[in-house]
Amino acid sequence: MSNKEALLTIADLHASVEEKNILQGLDLEIKPGEVHAIMGPNGAGKSTMGYVLSGRDGYEVQKGTAVLDGVDILELEPEERAHAGLFLAFQYPVEIPGVSNLEFLKAAVDAQRNARGEEAISASDFLKEAKAACKQVNLPVSFLKRGVNEGFSGGEKKRNEIMQMLLLKPKLCILDETDSGLDIDALQVVAEGVNSQRAPDRSFVVVTHYQRLLDYIKPDFVHVLADGKIVKSGDASLALELEAQGYSWLQSSKEDVNA
Amino acid sequence: MSKWLANAIEQASSKQDWFQPLRAQAIQSLAEITWPTRKTEAWKYTSLRAVERFKQEAEIKKLRDSVTTIDEFDAIELVFENGHCQFQQIGDLPKGLTIVKLNEASSEMQSFALQKFSSVKPKRHLFGLINDALVPDLVYIKVADQAVIDKPIRITSLLSEQAQVHTRVFVELGQQAKACIVEHYKGELECLNTGFIEYSLANESCLEHYRFALQSGKAVSIGGSHFELAECADLNSTVVGFGSDLSRLDIDVIHSGERAFAKLNAFYLLDNKETFDLHTTIEHAVPNGTTEENVRIIAGDKAKAVFNGRIHIHRDAQKTLAELNNRNLLMSHDAEINTKPELEIYADDVRCAHGATVAEIDKKAMYYLQSRGVPKEQAQVMLNFGFINELIDEMPNQALAQWLRPQMKKRFAAMKVK
Numbered sequence: 001m002s003n004k005e006a007l008l009t010i011a012d013l014h015a016s017v018e019e020k021n022i023l024q025g026l027d028l029e030i031k032p033g034e035v036h037a038i039m040g041p042n043g044a045g046k047s048t049m050g051y052v053l054s055g056r057d058g059y060e061v062q063k064g065t066a067v068l069d070g071v072d073i074l075e076l077e078p079e080e081r082a083h084a085g086l087f088l089a090f091q092y093p094v095e096i097p098g099v100s101n102l103e104f105l106k107a108a109v110d111a112q113r114n115a116r117g118e119e120a121i122s123a124s125d126f127l128k129e130a131k132a133a134c135k136q137v138n139l140p141v142s143f144l145k146r147g148v149n150e151g152f153s154g155g156e157k158k159r160n161e162i163m164q165m166l167l168l169k170p171k172l173c174i175l176d177e178t179d180s181g182l183d184i185d186a187l188q189v190v191a192e193g194v195n196s197q198r199a200p201d202r203s204f205v206v207v208t209h210y211q212r213l214l215d216y217i218k219p220d221f222v223h224v225l226a227d228g229k230i231v232k233s234g235d236a237s238l239a240l241e242l243e244a245q246g247y248s249w250l251q252s253s254k255e256d257v258n259a
Numbered sequence: 260m261s262k263w264l265a266n267a268i269e270q271a272s273s274k275q276d277w278f279q280p281l282r283a284q285a286i287q288s289l290a291e292i293t294w295p296t297r298k299t300e301a302w303k304y305t306s307l308r309a310v311e312r313f314k315q316e317a318e319i320k321k322l323r324d325s326v327t328t329i330d331e332f333d334a335i336e337l338v339f340e341n342g343h344c345q346f347q348q349i350g351d352l353p354k355g356l357t358i359v360k361l362n363e364a365s366s367e368m369q370s371f372a373l374q375k376f377s378s379v380k381p382k383r384h385l386f387g388l389i390n391d392a393l394v395p396d397l398v399y400i401k402v403a404d405q406a407v408i409d410k411p412i413r414i415t416s417l418l419s420e421q422a423q424v425h426t427r428v429f430v431e432l433g434q435q436a437k438a439c440i441v442e443h444y445k446g447e448l449e450c451l452n453t454g455f456i457e458y459s460l461a462n463e464s465c466l467e468h469y470r471f472a473l474q475s476g477k478a479v480s481i482g483g484s485h486f487e488l489a490e491c492a493d494l495n496s497t498v499v500g501f502g503s504d505l506s507r508l509d510i511d512v513i514h515s516g517e518r519a520f521a522k523l524n525a526f527y528l529l530d531n532k533e534t535f536d537l538h539t540t541i542e543h544a545v546p547n548g549t550t551e552e553n554v555r556i557i558a559g560d561k562a563k564a565v566f567n568g569r570i571h572i573h574r575d576a577q578k579t580l581a582e583l584n585n586r587n588l589l590m591s592h593d594a595e596i597n598t599k600p601e602l603e604i605y606a607d608d609v610r611c612a613h614g615a616t617v618a619e620i621d622k623k624a625m626y627y628l629q630s631r632g633v634p635k636e637q638a639q640v641m642l643n644f645g646f647i648n649e650l651i652d653e654m655p656n657q658a659l660a661q662w663l664r665p666q667m668k669k670r671f672a673a674m675k676v677k
Contacts, residue, residue, distance in 0.1 A: 054630050057622060082632035094627040098645025098652065107641065108631035115632070147649070148627075164631060 006067075007032045007203050008172055013064035014228075015052045022048040024228035026064070030172070033200040037214055037239060038207045040225035041247045046207045047091060049225070050176045054088040055081050069171060082108075083115035085171030089161040089178050096148035101160070104148045105130055105167055112168060133166040136196070138189050155186035162193035173197070174205045179213040191216030211243035224250055261294040263311050264389075271392035276362065277369045278397065285391035292385060301383075304565040304597040305536040309479045309505040313451045316421040324417045324446050332658040334413040334441065337398065341417070342424040342452075344396045355406025355436070361397040361429075372399050376429045379457040379487045381540070384509050386481040390453040394425040400440075404433035404461070411439040411467075411656065416454055417446075418478075424452040432464035432492075439467040439656065442484065447476030447503075454482035460492035462516060467655055468496040471663075472508055475501045475533065483509040488548075490516030497654050498525035499663065501670070502533025502562055510539040514548035514576070521548075524654075526555040526647045528667060529562035529594070530674045536565035543576040546606075550581040555647050556598070559590035559674035569601040570613070576606045583613040588646055590674055644671050 006029045013026040022045045030036055040046055052059045053066055055078035066074050073081045096104070106126055113120060121129075127144075134141050137159040149157050158178050165173055178190055194204065194217050206217055214222075214236065222238040223230045224247065231250055232238065271286050295302035322340055337358060338345045344360055352358060361369055380387050402408055416426050432438060444454060452474075460466055466486075474480040480503055486494055500506060512521045527535045541550045556564045570581050587596045600613040620642055628638035647667060654660040 056626050056630075077635065078626060078629035079632050079634050079638075082630055088630055090627070090630075094621075094623050096621075096624045096627070096642070096645060098647070098649035099628075099641050104628065104631070104633070104641070107633045107637060108628075111634055111637070112632040147645075147652075168631065 004031050006030060007069055009065075009067045011065050013052070013066060014062040015048060015064075016060050016062060017048065017058060021062075022228055023052065026225075026229050028223070028230060030203045030205065032171075032203055033198070034221065035198070035204045035206060035217060035219045037219035037222045038205060038225050039209065039222060039239060039242055044225045045228040046225050047176055050088045050174045050207065053081070053174065054078055054086060079111065080115075082168075082170075083112055087165055087168055087170035087173045089158070089165060089173065089175045091176040091178070091180060093149050093157040093161055095150050095152075097150045099148050100145055101148050102127070102130060102144040105144075105164065108164070109167055129167060133163045136166060137163045137193050139163060154181040155183065158182060158190055159186065159193075162190050165197065166193060169197075171201065172203050172205070174207065176207045177209065178206075179208055179210060187213065188216060211239045214239050226250060261307075261311055263313065264289065264292075264294055267389055267393060274393075277366065278361075278394075281373060282392050285388040288382065289388050289392060292388075295385065301538065304563065305505065305507060305534055307505070310451065313423070313479055314421070315423040315451070319422050320419040322417055322419050326413075326415050326417070327443065327445065329658060329662045332411070332656075332662065334411045337400075337412060337414045337428075339396070339414070339416045339424075339426045341419055341422050342395050342426050344398050353408055353410065355403040356408050356412075356438075357399075357401040357403070359399050361399050364399070368399070372397070372429055375431065375459060376457045379459055379513070380455060380483065380485040381511055384483055386453045386507070387455055387483055387509070390425045390427055390455045394427040396427070398428045400428060400430045402432045402436040402438045402464075405435045406433065407437040408439070411441050413441040413443055414456070415443045415445075416452065418448060418450045418452055420448040420450060422450045422452075424450065426452070426454045428456045430456060430458045432458070432460045432466055434461045435463045436461070437465045440469070441659070442468075442470040443473070444471065444480060444482070445473045446478065447474070449477035451479040452481070454480075456484050458484070458486045460486065460488050460494060460519075462489045463491045464489070465493040466495070468494065469654070469656070469659060470496070470498045470508070472498065472500045472506060472535075474506060475503045478503040479505045481505070481507045483511065485509075485511040486521070487513045487515055488519035488521060490518060492516060492519045494519075494521045494523075495655060496521070496523045497650070498523070498537070500525070500527030500535045500537065502527065502529035502535040502564070505534055507536040508538070510537070511542070512540070512550065513542045513544060514550070515544055517545050517547045519548050521550045523550070523552045524650045525553070526650045527557075527564060528647065528670050528674075529556075529558045529564055530670065531560050531562060533562045534565070538567045538569070540569045541571065541581065543570070543572045543579045543581065545573075546575060546577045546579065548576065548579050548581075550579075550583075552583045553650060554583075554585040555587070555650060556585075556596055557588045557590060557643065557647060557671070557674075558594035558596050561591070561593045563595045564597070566596075566598045567601065568599070568613070569603070570611065572602075572604045572606050572609050572611060574605040577608045579606060579609040579611065581609070581611045585613075585615040586646065587615070587617050588643060589617060590643070640672065644668060
């Protein structure tokens with residue numbers, strides 16, 4: 001464990017969707033450079049965590065804080081959270097016909113550079129970067145001209161998410177079940193994309209159901225999220241244990257505590 | 260009878276030329292017509308006051324407009340200056356393409372054209388009749404059988420301020436012929452013009468068509484593009500509209516041969532107090548025809564958009580596939596979009612779908628853009644513009660798409676959101 005200051009600190013986070021309490025006292029601390037895996041049964045609040053942190057409409061925070069790099073992001077607009085360095089790779093990326101991938105990416109990068117007070121990148125330099133990013137995730141360059149995710153296969157959408165991450169260079173990336181619906185080849189592409197971005201000042205939260213992804217993206221910590229909070233944390237071996245035994249032993253041990 | 264119409268009839272009655280038989284018919288119909296009011300279905304949402312108010316200058320003012328240069332767009336240019344066709348600018352024509360002024364053609368050709376085009380433009384269009392009665396020059400474009408004309412043919416109508424102008428073109432595509440025709444109407448000047456073009460597509464011919472109805476400001480612009488499709492003919496048409504004091508366009512497609520295919524994309528973007536009124540009528544008279552129609556409208560400020568989309572599937576037109584999709588976006592509370600899809604189906608074995616919706620911003624798409632750092636207002640503009648950009652993306656001619664996109668963007672960005 002390093003003594004570095006935390007990049008993200010979530011404390012006692014309570015959040016609801018349509019008046020249903022989903023997160024019920026979530027605590028999590030992530031230091032720069034770390035990779036945390038979040039696993040857990042369906043309905044535990046894994047995706048909700050990503051949506052609450054990124055500021056999706058309809059996700060109400062009742063209580064708690066989430067501080068990213070010194071800034072409490074829960075009061076910010078979604079775009080301001082992105083400017084602060086947050087990136088969420090969606091489980092279901094949205095199709096936006098009529099808005100080209102390239103136009104979208106350039107607008108996003110421009111806005112982020114502008115918010116950080118950096119100089120704008122020229123169209124030709126950006127195109128070069130975008131083409132390189134395409135290549136890195138094995139997407140044909142022609143995809144830059146197509147509508148955002150329009151008519152992309154499931155795997156292509158996920159690779160497009162990783163491409164965005166490569167271009168936006170966030171501080172904290174949350175990958176929300178990025179492995180779902182991927183075959184082994186696509187999984188490797190995604191994992192390589194992530195691994196290429198691992199850096200001492202960049203952290204990852206990998207939300208997944210399956211140990212498989214963690215064979216490729218080695219986590220420093222594994223947490224089990226159940227009933228809206230972390231019920232168990234450990235190192236990478238915890239994922240293997242979960243794979244072998246499922247989650248019921250955790251829930252029964254919880255009942256034991258309650259008993 | 261309206262004073263304007265009485266005056267038009269009087270002007271027409273003095274014309275003596277080869278087109279006289281058609282003029283006489285038109286004059287007779289016009290004399291019997293009831294001038295449309297808001298109770299007339301075809302003009303329910305669009306007032307003709309701008310026509311009635313229009314004062315024609317006795318002397319035509321100097322023409323100040325010219326043909327628009329478009330990057331990487333090399334076309335055969337047919338130019339009408341205040342309704343008069345300028346032939347000296349056309350230059351050498353490729354093999355298989357003939358363009359003639361019918362006024363100066365042989366009487367055989369004149370009567371052939373009259374006969375050929377007698378049924379393409381329906382007689383119900385009031386201003387189609389006005390055009391019949393008053394048009395000075397008729398131009399006939401013929402693409403020979405099997406001829407493939409690679410260069411687009413652009414027809415530009417240039418107008419002087421206060422001019423009243425009528426233009427008319429007949430286009431005939433021979434069997435398996437292929438061509439691209441661009442109709443370009445533009446300018447902000449106060450003027451009144453009717454522009455009608457009739458297209459006859461022979462068996463297996465293929466037409467890529469654009470009508471840029473981009474007159475704005477005080478212009479009173481009324482016209483039509485009318486298509487008759489023979490067997491296996493293929494029409495891909497894109498209509499782009501800005502609004503003006505009064506802009507009205509009638510598109511008619513008649514499937515008169517089996518297995519013809521018509522794709523019609525139309526989008527209009529209105530601001531200020533502009534009006535744009537589009538009526539489309541698709542007639543499936545025979546079996547096995549296909550029509551795909553997509554209409555998208557964005558109206559801002561106090562603009563008024565009208566869309567009436569009629570698809571008529573005749574009793575014998577079995578196995579017709581027809582789809583009409585209309586999506587609309589209101590940018591302000593004072594803007595108005597009146598839309599009416601009208602399906603009339605008399606055959607029992609057809610697939611026909613229609614939908615008209617008022618689009619709202621897709622919240623998920625909005626969140627997605629914002630989550631990547633795009634500010635909300637910019638995301639809104641991107642998404643709204645994307646709504647029509649989809650149809651620009653579908654334009655087969657890339658040079659035209661690239662020319663149009665920034666203009667539409669600029670117009671859109673300037674729209675008042677309330």
